Amino acid sequence: MTLAEELHFGRTAERLHVTTARISQTIKKLERHIGTPLFDRSSRHVDLTEAGRQLHDDLRPACDQIEAALQKAANAARGVGSVLQVGFLGAAAGQLMVQAAQLFGQRHSGWRAQPRELQIVDGLRRLRAGDVDLLVVSLPHNEPDMVTGPVLFSESRVLGVSCRHPLARRDSVSLEDLAAVKMLQVVGGFPDYWRADRTPDRTPGGHPVEPGPQFETLQEALALIDADEGAFVMGAQVSRFYARPGVVYLPFRDAPPLEWVPTWLVTNTAPQITAFNQAAQDVAARVSSVPRDQRPDAHGG
The missing domain is CATH 1.10.10.10 (Winged helix-like DNA-binding domain superfamily/Winged helix DNA-binding domain)
Incomplete structure (x- = not known):
C-alpha cells in the first residue's frame, strides 16, 4: 500500500x-x-x-x-477520545483553526480541539496514520479514502522568486512566465493532479518548465528561493506571514485562486468532525463578512 x-x-x-x-x-x-x-x-x-x-x-x-x-x-488508552486533533498547513489556516477550536470548545462541553501544524510533505500521511483527525489542505484534493468539506477561504496565487531574478522587477506574472524559472519540487509521492497544478512541467502554452531542487518545508523553499535556486507557486498569505528581504512575491494575472478545505478519512464518522467543521465554517463566514481593512489576520490576504 x-x-x-x-x-x-x-x-x-x-x-x-x-x-x-x-x-x-x-x-x-x-x-x-x-x-x-x-x-x-x-x-x-x-x-x-x-x-x-x-x-x-x-x-x-x-x-x-x-x-x-x-x-x-x-x-x-491515552484517555484522549474527546480531543479532536486538527492539522493545518500554513499560518492562515492555523489562525482559522485556532479560532474554530475556541468556538468548538465553547459550543460542546467536554469536547476539545487541538490545532497541530504539519508540513506539506507529511500532511496526508499523518492523516491516514491517525495522527490527526482532520486536516485543512488546498485544492486540488481528490483522494478516494478521504472526504472533503466546503471551502473555508481562498487566496490569490503568487510566484515566489529571488529579488535577484529578472522577474523580480515586474509588478505581476503570467503562468507562461513559469518557463523562465526553475520550479522547486516538493519531496514525496504527491498525486499527479496536485503536481500538475502546483509544479507543472509545461506552461498552458506548451513551453517546458525546468524542475528545480527539492524541499520538504516552507522554510527550506524560501531559503532556496532567496538563494535564487528556484521559484514556487504559493498563496498570497506568504507576503504577510513569511516576508523575507531576499524573496519577492509576484501576483499572477491569469491563475485561479487557491481554495482551502477540510478533509478527513471516510472511515472517521465521529460526530466531533461534523461539529468542528460547522465551527470552522462559521468562523470563516464571520471573518469574510468583516470589511477587509477591519479584519484581523485570520486569512492572511
Whole structure:
C-alpha cells in the first residue's frame, strides 16, 4: 500500500524504516504468491499495473478500517477520545483553526480541539496514520479514502522568486512566465493532479518548465528561493506571514485562486468532525463578512 502511494522504492523504505532491498524482496514475494506483476519497474519510473491498481483499491477500505480501529483504541488508552486533533498547513489556516477550536470548545462541553501544524510533505500521511483527525489542505484534493468539506477561504496565487531574478522587477506574472524559472519540487509521492497544478512541467502554452531542487518545508523553499535556486507557486498569505528581504512575491494575472478545505478519512464518522467543521465554517463566514481593512489576520490576504 505504501509503495502504491509513493511509487518510489527509496521513499517507501524511508517511510517504513526498512531497507530498499527489503521492500523489493517483499513485493517480489507477493507477486509470486498472486501470480502476476503488481508494479511496472524501470530505471526512472515505478507504476502500478492493472492488477496492482485493482489490489490497491480492494485493500484500501480494509486498511482504513484497521488503522481507524487501532487509532481509536490508542486514543481510548491515552484517555484522549474527546480531543479532536486538527492539522493545518500554513499560518492562515492555523489562525482559522485556532479560532474554530475556541468556538468548538465553547459550543460542546467536554469536547476539545487541538490545532497541530504539519508540513506539506507529511500532511496526508499523518492523516491516514491517525495522527490527526482532520486536516485543512488546498485544492486540488481528490483522494478516494478521504472526504472533503466546503471551502473555508481562498487566496490569490503568487510566484515566489529571488529579488535577484529578472522577474523580480515586474509588478505581476503570467503562468507562461513559469518557463523562465526553475520550479522547486516538493519531496514525496504527491498525486499527479496536485503536481500538475502546483509544479507543472509545461506552461498552458506548451513551453517546458525546468524542475528545480527539492524541499520538504516552507522554510527550506524560501531559503532556496532567496538563494535564487528556484521559484514556487504559493498563496498570497506568504507576503504577510513569511516576508523575507531576499524573496519577492509576484501576483499572477491569469491563475485561479487557491481554495482551502477540510478533509478527513471516510472511515472517521465521529460526530466531533461534523461539529468542528460547522465551527470552522462559521468562523470563516464571520471573518469574510468583516470589511477587509477591519479584519484581523485570520486569512492572511
